[in-house]
Amino acid sequence: MKISTALLVLAAGASMAGTAGAADIVGNPKAAPNKIEQCIGCHGIPEYKGTFPEVYRVPKIGGQSAKYIEAALQAYKKGDRNHPSMRGIAASLSDQDIADIAAYYSQQSPSK
Numbered sequence: 292m293k294i295s296t297a298l299l300v301l302a303a304g305a306s307m308a309g310t311a312g313a314a315d316i317v318g319n320p321k322a323a324p325n326k327i328e329q330c331i332g333c334h335g336i337p338e339y340k341g342t343f344p345e346v347y348r349v350p351k352i353g354g355q356s357a358k359y360i361e362a363a364l365q366a367y368k369k370g371d372r373n374h375p376s377m378r379g380i381a382a383s384l385s386d387q388d389i390a391d392i393a394a395y396y397s398q399q400s401p402s403k
């Protein structure tokens with residue numbers, strides 16, 4: 292009993308440390324332009340509709356909050372969100388890439 296309690300405490304401590312580490316990452320919008328070249332093809336065109344693997348509407352991401360963009364990209368990366376193109380793209384991004392990209396897009400005007 293005592294051992295399992297100790298393990299639980301350890302595990303909780305470790306997961307808290309992990310969260311603190313992720314929070315240390317600060318997005319730098321100036322680092323984003325060479326990371327978003329692959330995004331522009333789909334997200335840079337107003338009302339653009341992609342056709343593969345099915346017809347879909349590409350959401351506008353410029354002007355959304357950095358937190359929302361970051362959460363969305365992490366969800367694709369982990370598989371919590373399921374769009375195949377976005378999953379492949381998000382999987383190739385590091386946490387720092389995601390933070391930089393989120394910071395960049397949150398500074399865009401939603402009308403662009």
Ligand code: HEC
Nearest residue numbers: 329330333347348349350352360363364374376377380392
């Ligand atoms: C092949 C086209 C394509 C490319 C390239 C692409 N996206 Fe997407 N993206 C989509 C589509 C389609 C969706 C909507 C998917 C869905 O319904 O889950 C989406 C959704 C998103 C969302 C969630 C938006 C919302 O309102 O919930 C974010 C954030 C995002 N993309 C960021 C990016 C970033 C950053 C890049 C470049 C690193 C990128 N995308 C590249 C097609 C693309």
